[in-house]
Amino acid sequence: MAYWKPLPELDEAALVQPGSSFRDVTEDVARVTETPAPRGWWICFSIALFFVGVFLVCVSYLFWRGVGVWGNSAPVFWAWDITNFVWWVGIGHAGTLISAILFIFRQKWRTAINRFAEAMTIFAVICALIFPGIHVGRVWVVYWMFPLPNQMSIWPNFKSPLIWDLFAVGTYFTVSLLFWYVGLIPDLATLRDRSITRTRQKVYGALAMGWRGSHRHWQNYERAYLILAGISTPLVLSVHSVVSMDFATSVIPGWHTTIFPPYFVAGAVFSGFAMVETVLLIARSIFKLHRVVLMRHLELMNKFLLLTSLLVGYAYSMEFFTAWYSGNRYEMAHFLHNRPTGPFWWAWVWMVVPNCVLPQLYWFKRMRTSIPVMFVVSIFINIGMWFERFVIIVSSLNRDFLPSSWGYYRPTIIDVGTFLGTLGIFFTCFLLFMRWLPMVAMAEVKGTMEQADAHGHGGDDPAHGAGEAAAVEGGLLPEGAE
Amino acid sequence: MxxxxxxxxxxxxxxxxxxxxxxxxxxxxxxxxxxxxxxxxxxxxxxxxxxxxxxxxxxDSKVGWIVICGALTGLTGAFVMMHWMNGVDYPIIVGDKPGGAPGTIPSMVPIMFELTVLLSAFGAVFGMLHLNRLPxxxxxxxxxxxxxxxxxxxxxxxxxxxxxxxxxxxxxxxxxxxxxxxxxxxxxxxx
CATH class of the missing domain: 3.30.70 (Alpha-Beta Plaits)
Incomplete structure (x- = not known):
């Protein structure tokens, strides 16, 4: 987490508003947790909590009556439940991407949004994990999914992608939680040290585990953080690849595709970035974080959305090309007729327009830097990516090989309520997080500021500092001198 | 001063x-x-x-050595678990392949990978806390x-x-x- 110097030649600018001190960063971020919540927070929280209630009602009814309360019926036995699962897991992926992959590539701008994105990962994966749990019909034996001894003396079949998925998503949740918590420890210590009440001191103190900013600790901490980032990178790629194998290993036209793993990962990152942006824009305006979350960060995110949109658009086109090129009549019937012109043609349009067409606006700098435009586009991308999963799952199942088994799918009010309910759970968790935990990684932001450069700043000998920095750049001295 | x-x-x-x-x-x-x-x-x-x-x-920090121990434990533990459960204790034969036979190893890769990552992460976090004597x-x-x-x-x-x-x-x-x-x-x- 070394000091970051902008390169004017690359049109780079400071990551924190110039002239800010370390104290300003602490104040801006910690203040949010110490002052009464603004009215906007209470309004959002009430709405979110209402939908948690809707979720509880829908799920209670589901448990009471069985999965027949959903619209799932022959031939569409996977519908909103799995669509929502894949959508939520995908949203989580941007969090890991920002916290891990951008960390490894030393993209210092991530410090403004990484805490946020990691929190989003955790809450999104909680919402995702709900669906496989409740869609099994007999929820009281849901532990059969795990390799635990049960009354049938039988173990899970490890050749099934469904159990790979359980391990992948379970590992993903655990590792994301650890990564998030490790990042929080120094900032929890900051909140502990600023405590105004005894309760805050006890709670934040317990969570901070006695962190005292020791450099001997920082050394192990930074190494552990780097390793977590290093192992999270292949992990995040594996999770959505494994999710895609739930489909790709079957023989249904529209599912049986080798492009699925990279296609799902690109889509996951795309939808996740859109969700980070939606939530970040709301939080930035409610809590006035303009000093830390700059337009520059938002513009970079929009560039990233444009890139991933192109990747997703490529995957959509390649599916069509492969169906035609394979010469397989079922593949061709599915991609060339059923998807764009079949009974779910409207879902296909909802997938293509927000995911491939709308982000093209971001070729223009004026669009990339307009808050209203990015807010609307990010919401449309969230919707478009939900429809992508709906198209893959429902429009592939509704017409398979035999026309005699074709059918249509209609969701019920319980399907809708359960999905909106998970949105309520997500935003409830998120609002609580924004209220009680530091939303921005203070220690990391401080580390990127100009004053953090121990060699150049406050120096009695500026020439010496500059020379040493140049030596490090040129590879004469080992960086970090471990 | x-x-x-x-x-x-x-x-x-x-x-x-x-x-x-x-x-x-x-x-x-x-x-x-x-x-x-x-x-x-x-x-x-x-x-x-x-x-x-x-x-x-x-x-240099010693966290990496703890992580590699976790990684190897996860990798071998996953293999042993799947081999014993599907190949020894209750063989599940799919596609003429009993669980744990060499032909089933490709299907074990995802879970071996996931458990490697999981135990590496435990090694990184708990190893760091242990070396720092925290909490x-x-x-x-x-x-x-x-x-x-x-x-x-x-x-x-x-x-x-x-x-x-x-x-x-x-x-x-x-x-x-x-x-x-x-x-x-x-x-x-x-x-």
Missing amino acids: EAKARTAPKGVPAVVLAEFESAHDVLHAAERVRDAGYKAWDAHTPFPIHGMDRAMGLT RHHHPVFESERFRGASDDRFFISIEASDPKFDLDKTVALLEGTHAAHVEVIEEEEP
Whole structure:
């Protein structure tokens, strides 16, 4: 987490508003947790909590009556439940991407949004994990999914992608939680040290585990953080690849595709970035974080959305090309007729327009830097990516090989309520997080500021500092001198 | 520089704590303390300072060794679990392949990978906490009111009385000779 110097030649600018001190960063971020919540927070929280209630009602009814309360019926036995699962897991992926992959590539701008994105990962994966749990019909034996001894003396079949998925998503949740918590420890210590009440001191103190900013600790901490980032990178790629194998290993036209793993990962990152942006824009305006979350960060995110949109658009086109090129009549019937012109043609349009067409606006700098435009586009991308999963799952199942088994799918009010309910759970968790935990990684932001450069700043000998920095750049001295 | 403040004597000195106002000052003070030969001492900073490892003369972190042990345990544990469950205890034969036969190894790769990652992450987090001896909620430096700044915008160096080279007057003089903004002696009650 070394000091970051902008390169004017690359049109780079400071990551924190110039002239800010370390104290300003602490104040801006910690203040949010110490002052009464603004009215906007209470309004959002009430709405979110209402939908948690809707979720509880829908799920209670589901448990009471069985999965027949959903619209799932022959031939569409996977519908909103799995669509929502894949959508939520995908949203989580941007969090890991920002916290891990951008960390490894030393993209210092991530410090403004990484805490946020990691929190989003955790809450999104909680919402995702709900669906496989409740869609099994007999929820009281849901532990059969795990390799635990049960009354049938039988173990899970490890050749099934469904159990790979359980391990992948379970590992993903655990590792994301650890990564998030490790990042929080120094900032929890900051909140502990600023405590105004005894309760805050006890709670934040317990969570901070006695962190005292020791450099001997920082050394192990930074190494552990780097390793977590290093192992999270292949992990995040594996999770959505494994999710895609739930489909790709079957023989249904529209599912049986080798492009699925990279296609799902690109889509996951795309939808996740859109969700980070939606939530970040709301939080930035409610809590006035303009000093830390700059337009520059938002513009970079929009560039990233444009890139991933192109990747997703490529995957959509390649599916069509492969169906035609394979010469397989079922593949061709599915991609060339059923998807764009079949009974779910409207879902296909909802997938293509927000995911491939709308982000093209971001070729223009004026669009990339307009808050209203990015807010609307990010919401449309969230919707478009939900429809992508709906198209893959429902429009592939509704017409398979035999026309005699074709059918249509209609969701019920319980399907809708359960999905909106998970949105309520997500935003409830998120609002609580924004209220009680530091939303921005203070220690990391401080580390990127100009004053953090121990060699150049406050120096009695500026020439010496500059020379040493140049030596490090040129590879004469080992960086970090471990 | 402020005059050195000493809390009223109530016991034996535990730690001498020096406060600095910039990353630059604490880094150069750390070099002085290192060169003076101290071992039981530390720098406390709100964020990790680039170059401090060298300034303190630290050797490389050992977290990686714990992680590799976790990774290998996860990898072999996953294989043994799947082989025993699907191949030995209750063989599940799919596509003429009993679980655990060489032909089923490709299907084991995802779970072997996931458990490798999971146990590596446990190794990284719990290994880091173990090497740092955390959680630890009592430490003499917490006795100082000024030390609260260590998680905000202040930088500290602490030298513990348990260090063989520790000598109250000499240690305080050493720290006062750096660009310290404030030096204090933290005492603890006699055991």
